[in-house]
Amino acid sequence: MKVKILRQKNPFSESYWEAFDADVTEGMSIAGLLDSINYNDDIVNDKGEKTARIGWECSCLQGICGACAMVINGTPALACETFAGNLKGDEITIRPLSKFPVIHDLLVDRSIIQENLRKTDVYIEEYKPDSSKSKSKKEKEYLHQYSAAKCLKCGLCLEVCPNYAGGENFYGALFANDCYLVASRNKEKAGEIGKMYKEHFGRGCSKALSCMDVCPMKIETTASMAKMNRQP
């Protein structure tokens, strides 16, 4: 199968497309596909020319660390849980996330995610839940807190978001979910974090909600929004 990859040598060089002829075996994920291209003594492109190994980031290879986020056939996804056999068409295109600076090939610098959370003091500090809530409400909240805390900070929600540009003022769905986690785990910080939420998410979100479609952890950002929008 033809695999086209948008490559870039370093942060300062131009990007270019390079194609490979790859054997796609049953059950092979895009991570497995990249590995199969890379793990040869000589890497050759579809023209038979020797070329450099494809740079990409991975760690867990089972969808729980967020390292291998990229854009596959136009859809932002994790390479380790996107399977070649499930993709339509007779070629696969892979490019790096476009909302972050490219370091090398498919590796991008996502440090803006941590930077924005740091600037806005998104931390719980101390567990002080709202104890006045009913048991059933608490249980429901617990499930959403558990889900929100599974956020991988992979950046897929930012990639697909029509409102997220470079993270200058609008910080995207992952920010909204972390704000929810802080507000719900520490009621004393709810007001303060609510202000940050409004400034860096609430005002800018046009509710396209495509973030939820691509989230590998299936976090219901709308549930976080509902809670945060109720903050005074």
Place this chain on the structure above:
Amino acid sequence: MKNAIIIGSGISGMTCAVKLAEAGVRSLIVSPFPAERSQSVMAAGGINAVLSNPEEGDSVACHVDDTLKGGNFLAGKNAVKGLCEGAQDIIRYLEKIGTVFTVDENGAPARHSFGGQSHKRTCYCGAATGKQIVSALVMEVRRCEAAGMISRRLWSCFHSALIKDGVCYGALFFDESQGRLVAEYADAVVIATGGQNALFGKTTGSTQCDGYTAGKLFMQGAELKNPEFIQYHPTTFETAQKRMLVSETARGEGGRLFYIENGKRVYFMEEKYGPKGNLMTRDVVSREIYAANREVFLDVSFLGKDEIDRKLPEVRDLCKKYRNIDIAKEPIPVAPSVHFFMGGLAVRNNHETNIKNLFAVGECASIYHGANRLGGNSLLAALYSGSVAAKEISERPSPESKCDFADYCKAEGLKLEKMKESKSQFPVMYIRDLAAQTVNRNLGIVRDASSLQKGIEDLDYYLSVAGRINYDSSVMMYFNYSLTGILTLARATMTSALERKESRGAHYRSDYPDADDSFAASSIISYDGGAYRVRLDKEREYES
């Protein structure tokens, strides 16, 4: 002490940094990628602690006994006692910082049973305990960053420690974003780089944990302890990209292991060990699957779809996603795979190595698990060790002596420049692959002298060519310079396994199938200009 460098941003490293900050010590956390990518997020099961309302009959003493027994009495009693006594405070701390624990009807952390334990004492966060703890600790690190007590540096890989006359003064890093070496000086250096899964290729753990840091420090004079004790998880399955782990919960819920003989299922664990045979300890099950010498399956289908959906959703999803296996209808083909390293950098009870001011915490340190680890004790040890090292560092006065390593840094920089010009027939990733094949083949579940010796010969050959590899500019510089350290760690492990002429815990020798009292002590291995020297720590010199 005034400042520390922490290498690695998993649970043990972050804990150490936060505890240092609380004690007034500034730290710099260095790792190539953020905490969300660390292997800590993969720890699913839970964290052991005897809380103030234990299961009837349980006590801290029971937890100590289980841990020591699980480790075949190689772990130090005082260290294990400290670990188990500190467990309740650790759970309280995790609750305080907002970790989303699974809770009981009173809102307290719920507990479940776990392998090798006499009582129900494993606290958990659904099936994502490690991830939930990482999420809580990341926020704590952020709080300390805001207070100016922690700074973080990404895209930087460990190169070497700055050591002179048995004292550590800092570390040298390769900054991949700037393409150059950067030296950092500190009053203490804490290694929190995890185990060495990736030394074995793509196994159940993270591809980031390759053991280079431990290997390099070993070459620089740090001693290793018990590297031959490697825990194999019995139930993993192959995919096109790695081995996936089927949680012990599957057998805990009644899962049965079998193979096919003459068209019939043979439930070999039950035949040999009785009705509870499938729940024997990980080392026993792994060896039996190995001994079966044919394809083995794990069956949970008899539980029915509803029960599987309720009790094993993660196993169901994993098998469906990566092998298109519907576990409600068909069995899972399983085989053992490398999972956890009981051995690592030798540390005293305060987590200092034999190099002054150089500490090691988490899986890269060897202290609590002896010859085999109890399920639920790895997360506990990660948090506890980070706290212990932080306490020790914060209570020490700042070292008076300073040392300048400018010449060393310059020389290492020139070596890397020279490496860029190298041309040979040996690409670095190719040798890493060969080394992974060697350790898998010769350092497996069942070992013997001839296979270990053959493995050592192979590794010596790779080491002989590691200095003249073909520089590969398309991978991180780290991959190019890390090869020798990784191979040296593998060689040390193989040597230690060869010297332990007995079977104990996770180390099984077919030529010495029984435990031998004369080996009832930890192995300590040191590196002396290319010579690997193994001794048994019968005097328990590290237990102080």
